[in-house]
Structure formats: structure tokens, C-alpha cells
Amino acid sequence: MSDPTKPKMSASKAEILDAAAEVFMTLGAEAASIDDVARHLGATKGRIYHHFPSKGALLAEVCLRAADFVLQKVPPVVQATALPADNLRNMILTHIPEVLRTLPYHKVIIQSYVGVQQKSTTAHERELFAQIQLERKAYESLFRQVLQAGMDDGSFRAQDVSVALQSLLLLINAPVFWYRPRDNEPEAFVTDLSVQLADMAVASLQ
Amino acid sequence: MSDPTKPKMSASKAEILDAAAEVFMTLGAEAASIDDVARHLGATKGRIYHHFPSKGALLAEVCLRAADFVLQKVPPVVQATALPADNLRNMILTHIPEVLRTLPYHKVIIQSYVGVQQKSTTAHERELFAQIQLERKAYESLFRQVLQAGMDDGSFRAQDVSVALQSLLLLINAPVFWYRPRDNEPEAFVTDLSVQLADMAVASLQ
DNA sequence: TTGACAGCATACTCAGTAGTATGTTTGCCT
DNA sequence: AGGCAAACATACTACTGAGTATGCTGTCAA
Numbered sequence: 001m002s003d004p005t006k007p008k009m010s011a012s013k014a015e016i017l018d019a020a021a022e023v024f025m026t027l028g029a030e031a032a033s034i035d036d037v038a039r040h041l042g043a044t045k046g047r048i049y050h051h052f053p054s055k056g057a058l059l060a061e062v063c064l065r066a067a068d069f070v071l072q073k074v075p076p077v078v079q080a081t082a083l084p085a086d087n088l089r090n091m092i093l094t095h096i097p098e099v100l101r102t103l104p105y106h107k108v109i110i111q112s113y114v115g116v117q118q119k120s121t122t123a124h125e126r127e128l129f130a131q132i133q134l135e136r137k138a139y140e141s142l143f144r145q146v147l148q149a150g151m152d153d154g155s156f157r158a159q160d161v162s163v164a165l166q167s168l169l170l171l172i173n174a175p176v177f178w179y180r181p182r183d184n185e186p187e188a189f190v191t192d193l194s195v196q197l198a199d200m201a202v203a204s205l206q
Numbered sequence: 207m208s209d210p211t212k213p214k215m216s217a218s219k220a221e222i223l224d225a226a227a228e229v230f231m232t233l234g235a236e237a238a239s240i241d242d243v244a245r246h247l248g249a250t251k252g253r254i255y256h257h258f259p260s261k262g263a264l265l266a267e268v269c270l271r272a273a274d275f276v277l278q279k280v281p282p283v284v285q286a287t288a289l290p291a292d293n294l295r296n297m298i299l300t301h302i303p304e305v306l307r308t309l310p311y312h313k314v315i316i317q318s319y320v321g322v323q324q325k326s327t328t329a330h331e332r333e334l335f336a337q338i339q340l341e342r343k344a345y346e347s348l349f350r351q352v353l354q355a356g357m358d359d360g361s362f363r364a365q366d367v368s369v370a371l372q373s374l375l376l377l378i379n380a381p382v383f384w385y386r387p388r389d390n391e392p393e394a395f396v397t398d399l400s401v402q403l404a405d406m407a408v409a410s411l412q
Numbered sequence: 413t414t415g416a417c418a419g420c421a422t423a424c425t426c427a428g429t430a431g432t433a434t435g436t437t438t439g440c441c442t
Numbered sequence: 443a444g445g446c447a448a449a450c451a452t453a454c455t456a457c458t459g460a461g462t463a464t465g466c467t468g469t470c471a472a
Contacts (some may be wrong), residue, residue, distance in 0.1 A: 012419080024281040028322035030236040033459055045461085046421050056461070111320050113383060114313060116234035157409075163402055167380045171410075177319060196369055202361075204377075204410035218449080239429055249429065251431085252451050 013051045021062050021104035023101035028061050029111050051067030056121055063112060066105035067135040073098045075142060076169065085206075089198045091143065092172050096194040099176060101122040106176045143168060148204070164205065171201055219257045222247065227268050227310035233319055235265050262327055266334035269318060272311035273341040274401060279304045281348060290356030291412075295404045297349065298378050302400040312382045349374060353411070362411045372409065377407055 019041045023032045034055055037164050051059040075089045099106050118125070143163050150156030175193060179200075186192075225247045229238045240261055244250050258264040275334075283296045305312050327335070350371050357360030381399060392398075 026323065028317075028320075029237050029387060030234050031322065034461090035459070044421055047419075049461075050419060111322075112316070114317055114320075115231070115383075116317075117232065117250070143249050147226075159402055160398075163399060164406070166384050167377055167403060167406055170380040170383060171373055171377055174373045177376060190255075193369060196365055197373060199365075200370070200373055200410040203412065204406040206409065238433090241429075250451055253449075255431075257451060 002086040010051075011049075016048055016058075017062055017065055017105075020058055021065075021108055022112075024059065024062060025107040026190055029108055030116075034058075053124060054122065056118060056125040056126060059108070059127075060072070060125055060132065062105060063109040063127060064130050064135070066102065066109040067132060067139065069102045069105065070095055070098055071135055071139055074139070077147070078142065084146050084153065084155055085202050088150070088205075091146070092198040093194050095130055096197060097190050098173060099173065099183075100179055100190055103176065103179065103181070104174070110176055112175065137194050139168065140165065141172055150205065155193060168201055171204070172197060207212065208221070208362065216257075217315070218226065218253075221262075222254055222257055223271055224310075227271075229266065229315055230265065230268060231310040231313040233411065235314055240264075259372055260328065261332060262331040263334060265314070266331055266338065268311060269315040269338050270334060272308065272315040273338060275308045275311065276301055276304055277341055277345055284348065284352070289360055290352050291408050293352050294349075294356070294408060294411075297352070297399050298404040298407055301378055301394070302381060302403060303396050306385055306387075306396055312379070312398075316379065316382055334337065346371065356411065364410075374407055374411070376378055377410070378403060 016037070020037045023037045023040050026032075027036060033047055034048055037058075038048055041047065048058065052061065074091050074094050078087050082090075093110050118129075121129070144161065145166055147156065147161055147168070151158055151161070174197070179193075224242070226243045229243045229246050232238075235398055240251055240254055241266075243255055247253065256269065280297050280300050283300050284293050288296075309332060351368065353362065353367055353374070354372055357367070365379065380403070385399075
């Protein structure tokens, strides 16, 4: 999918992205300042601007990484010979734990989901956001194909595919909105949660 | 529910709230400035600060109005004698058109849903946000009761109520994320959409 | 040893923004 | 008429925050 987009990111850059994701999640991407991120790193602005040309680019790379996380895990579990409902279940059972494992990143990308359009973007930032759009479309079409296959063979009820797709995608991302890791959390909590949501999702389509 | 909170808002104040909702929706609540809102009104800051003590209070009142819209329409359609599934269907069929009718307001309140916590809030702002929290809880418990009733009489499958509730609420608000009013939109589009989502929601619980 | 460059920190600039202080107009009551 | 608020506009202030210019330090190759 993206061979040239994996130029083995440096550890320092990854550390910055982790901090940015957490700070952007907590304060909001627009409200948070570069100094906030630097302070959370125990560093200063200089470190961040050495690796990223602008705040918009930093935000974009956080979102890009969020998309990459699920794109590396979910597509492999799809099997051409399997039943659509089974494929969908496996996709969801993979998607949700991976999303909750990298929660800050997805809380940030969901903020942009609301439709907030950047103000003054450079050409480089627009390029990054275009790539995010591409990866998001690729991920959506993965679910769209399974949905369509299920409607074709009658295992899913016939309905507007786009509406069903958007609703499904939001349903499986619902935990991003309310989930908060607890220290005394049962071992199998995330697994149980994933199963419950997979059940709901499949049932909503039948 | 809130008799003292309806001191018949002036038309000018409502106009400011409408403009603020649109600008906050487009640019993001934090990134948008008071001057942006004023410019969209064809006015200046003075007008806004005459009606609202601060930007945070303006944002809070936008969110409060968003909650009020659905709280005035949905609760009346609930009937104690009706079947839970029928009650839920009617609630969704009322919720979605009302939300899409007042879309900018709900796009703003969803931004705060992502968990963005305000930085420095005055006592007055905290009071407003507390009231929003109350109305949101009241609205949620409306759905929770219907959910619980359905599980009690066996018409809904037994499962974790909180998870099901949060998922349901996000499902019926899904159009807020992607809906965009079209000029050549079919007459019954919103109605059809509401029916489809109501079907999905009820099916996901059975 | 010495350059030379990556990887930061420090110390600025400057545009934008929340908030205030103070005019100015318009209706309205008497 | 006249006065008196409400409902704004104008013109500030003070400050935050993105971006830059430059300085410092280790490392590594020649």
C-alpha cells in the first residue's frame, strides 16, 4: 500500500508524535500549543521544529499515523472465501483493540472528522492531508466491499450502502469517544467490548 | 425541566448564537475568533460582548441550545404504554430530523464530546457547562430507560447497558458527522434516512 | 585534530486575539 | 422636548503563541 511512506521513522520523532497525540487529545488540537507539547516532552520548541516544519504538519503526521495503525492490522484478516458476516466480525475484533491501544492518535483524528477545515495550510500540509484522505478512503472501501458482498448474497438486508457504511464506521469507533483505560480494568474487558460491538454491528445489518 | 432557563431570548442574541454555531462548526470552536463571528454577522466585537461575557460563555450557550433543541422535541413522543422498540423508533425518527435541522449547533457540541477540556474557565462558564452536562445526562437516561425496559421484557437482547447506550447514541448522531444539506436534495431524504437508521438501531439491539 | 553536521536549546519577532474602556446612535418613557 | 438606557461601534491594551535566527554540544568520518 505505502512502501515509500515508511522511511523508518527515528525514535525521537516517534516520541514527539506520541506526546503530540496525547496533548492534542487532552487540550484539543487547535487549543494546544507547540510549547505545550514541548513541555510534555521535557524539551523545548527547538526539538519539535527540528523534526516538523509546522504545527499543521505535526498534526497531519499524527493523523496519518492513526490511519496507519489500523491499516496495518485490519486488511490482513479479510479472507476472500469467508462469509461476509464472519469477515466483518473479524475486522471489528481486530479494529477495536488496535484503536484502543493507540487511543490518543484516534482521538485526534476524530477531531478532524468533525469537519474542521484548517485555515492557512502550506502546500506540504495539503499533501499530507490528501494522503490521509486517501488512506481513509482505502480503509472505508475495505468495509464497503464486505458490506456490498453481504447484501449481494442476501446475508445482509438491502439498504443504502453509503449510509450503512458511515453508520457502521462510527459504531466501531464509538469507544474512542468514551473509553478511558482503568488501572483496575479486567483482563478481558477490551475483548468483551469488541465482541459486544461486533454483535451489534452485524445485527444492525441483518 | 427548566422553567427559569427560558427567559425568552432576544432575537439579536439568537442571531449571534446562529452565527457562532456556523463559524464554530466551520473553523472549530477554539480556532475561531470572536472577530470571525462578528464578521460573519456583519458587525463588530462590541455587539457580541454586549450579550455574552466571554467567548467561553458564548460557546457554552451554543452547546446548551443544541441540547435544548432535542430535549424539547424527543421526550414528548415517549409513551409509557408503548413497546420499547416502538418508543425507540419514534425517538430516533424525531431526533434525527431535529438534529439535521439545527446541524451547526450539534457539530459544535460534538467537538466538545471528543473530550476537549476547557483551559481557564470562569465560575459562570463552569455553571453553564455543568448545566449542559445535566441536560445531556437527562437525555441519555431517556434512552437508557427505554433500553432497560426492552431488555427486561426480553424484546432486546441482554447485554451491557452502558456500552449499548453509548453506541446507540453515537449511531443516531452519525449523520452529524457526514450529512451536508444539498440544494437538489429529495423531499423525503431526511425522513428516509431517519427510517434507515431507526431500523439499524433497533436491529442492533435485538 | 578537525571540520562538519545532526540534534537540540535559547532568545528573539510579530501577527493575531481576548478582553476593556469609551464613544455614538436609537428607541422609549414621561 | 428631553433624558436615559439599551444596543451597538471604535479604539485601544496586554498577552499568547507560531515561527525564526542563532548558539551550543556531541558524534563521526577523514
